[in-house]
Amino acid sequence: MSTATAPEPVVTGEDRLNLRGQTLPRWTPLAVAAGSVVLALLIYFVTPVDSEIQIVLMAAILFLIAMSAASTVVEGARRARDRFATTLVYTAFLLALIPLVAVLVSVISKGAKRLDLDFFTHSMNNIGARDAGGGIYHAIIGTVEQVVIASAIAVPFGLLVAIYLVEYGQGRISRVISFFVDVLTGLPSIIAGLFVLSFWVLALGFGFSGFAGALALVVLMIPTVVRSSEEMLKLVPNELREAGYALGVAKWRTILKVVVPTALPGIVTGVMLAVARVSGETAPVLLTVFGTNLINSNPFSGEQSSLPLYIYSQAGQPQQFAIDRAWAAALVLIIIIMLLNLIARLFAGRNRLK
Template sequence: MTTPTQTARATKPGRDNNPLRGRKLPQAVVVLLPIAVLLLTLGLFSITGLQGYAGYVVTALVLYLIVQSVVSFAYEGPRQARDRLATTLIYVAFALAMLPLVLILAYTLARGLRALSGEFLTHSMFTISSFEAGGGATHAILGTIYVSLIAAVFAVPLGILTAIYLVEYGGRTRFGKSVSFFVDVMTGVPSIVSGLFIYTFWLLTLGFSKTAFAGALSLVLLMLPIVVRSTEEMLKLVPTDLREASYALGIPKWRTIIKVVLPTALSGIITGVMLGVARIMGETAPLLLLVGSTPRINADPFNGQMSTLPTFINQYFGLAAGNAQSPNADRAWAAALTLILLIMAINLAAKAVARFTRAR
């Protein structure tokens, strides 16, 4: 005897016996269909002149889309077949977008781990010939940190204050619209252009030499629009009710911004700042023009040239001269892996800081 509860469960929307859903492909068919297509593609490659991994993947993908559509149209009907085809195309597009990133990370790990060691992280290239093994990238790691910190010291306060002005004061005025327009323009300026501008102004016009400070000035131009835009978006997310409640208590606007608006948006602002720092750490062109390179540790950002990880990679890839097994190539790949790990650590730190500083 069927109870009312069992009847309700049997007729509950979303069950497979719901007549509005139509028939669905059995799970066994969904699992076995890709395997059958891969075997079919392998057979085609064995009896024809097709070859190559890329050709195999493309052929298998096209055959899978065709076979899946035919089977789905025959079993599920046109509506479900179109839905299944669109879903498959979305997954394929996502996989194709992720494929270059995965390949880059995998190859960098495979090559970088061969030379990455404690000695590489704790020694410089001073007194080490480029033709022999040994040495490390300590001077380049410290140079990257110095240049990025100097750029952040200038870009972070300027960016936050500019965003506060655009959101809280003059965003709708003519001057505010002009500032917003130039921030958008700076967002699309190539890094080499900012490097050439500082090179012309700081080195050629004022007569200064290549230093870490000169490189940091060019990175400020690249980091500033990122900080402005990220901070601006975070400030816009602060509810207007919080501002109005503060004004109703007689608190002036500047104090409301400091005590209410900024603490509420602090986690997002910190995340934007950290992402901006991670963005400029991988820049190469401005640093080649303005910072230079040296094999020893230079802790003075205002005097003498200083190596950074991007310039270190560029230098030793050039010295490798196409020999993928030379010590110079190993150094370059190890430095590339170090840079990726450093940027990854900054991103993870940004997420952790945003989590523990968000308003509750």
């Protein structure tokens, strides 16, 4: 004897809507944002407020208040709190993006008009602040050589220190090393320049050179490389290490063949962050490289120039020709750092351990 089963109830779209509760339409954030901007502009015109930054902040605050109020009325207090947190995150992201975009637009608009072939192939030899010519060829050579030398010293050393702290470091020695790495992380760049100036240039008498500037950059690069590499090595699963040990592979070989390749993309990213930081440092090279308008391809002998030092010297001149050269050099420096980061991303992606 069989029993009849009741048919399953059909859940319609209206029933699902009732289960979820009422939600704001998708166009609500755009409408509220437009209304907030309009209201902020009205405040700008009818009040003595004359700062664009204040207008942006007022529009952001009005947007947060309006979205929270609308969500509370329509969706309820619980979902309103969730929407408030989400809106706050997106608003903070947009506010943080505004200065970056403003800087890029300003540098591109003021620096692009001076970029030409002569600017890349000529130095500042026999060029005064009032002259329209001149270029950054000598500064590019100095920046590339100094950063390459600093990276060749700081990257292997920092990576070895990170490997020791993660794989071998135990007890008081590792704590002391970690402490000094933390101290170097917050070290002002001018202190690194003063240290190399007093020890390498004055005490040992080697004089100003590109290598002296590279030594100052090494002091600034090491803590960034150590900390970024250390965090990436910690993210490697212990199962990979244990698998290598189970196969009878030595620890150093497991680290070299398994751990480091697994963490390589993150390590490369950290290295590029360190390179990007030292590429724009002015104080260390000002104290150790000293600067020159001539082309000097030997970083171990004589004064040398660099892009940050070139920007500093040209921006300090009152003539418009010099200021234009400073903006153009700043744009070139940004392009070089972006290209380095792009190359690092491509390298890390192609060498990712499968």
